[in-house]
Amino acid sequence: MPPVGPMDWSAPKKKDPRAGERVRLGMSVAYSLDPPLHADQTPPRSYRQGVLLDISERGFSFKATDSFFIQRIIALRMKLTDQTAAIKMLGKVVWTLPQPDGSTHVGVQFIGALPSDWRELIAATPDPADKR
DSSP states (O other): OOBOOOOOOOSOOOOOOSSSOOEEEEEEEEEESSOOOSTTSOOOSOOEEEEEEEEOSSEEEEEESSOOOTTOEEEEEEOSSTTSOOEEEEEEEEEEEEOTTSOEEEEEEEESOOOHHHHHHHHHOOOGGGGO
8 A cells, every 4th residue: 555645743742641662654554344353254345545643563543534433343454665565454443533624533452463574664664753
């Protein structure tokens, strides 16, 4: 999935109560509101696009046009760069924040661990906000 464009990181940074170092990104993320909850179920046929805002080893936040409820399980398909393979996994919605433009910022906790090459990539990726 290609980047969706530059993000505005000019807003002042707030103290982040979440555990884990966050890397801010402006890339797309695909999600499905109808995930398979058992191994014998068919994977989602359609995904919706959101904008990945930041990511850590434990979860990520993204901007979406849908509404979400806390504890909802969603299917995810993410690709950080053109050089990384897309991964599919499940996540649990842990917070939501409605935005003035009608979109929603969504916090997701991964169910399961990220592949080791993704953890290494996240650890090595500089935060664009630090370049100010």
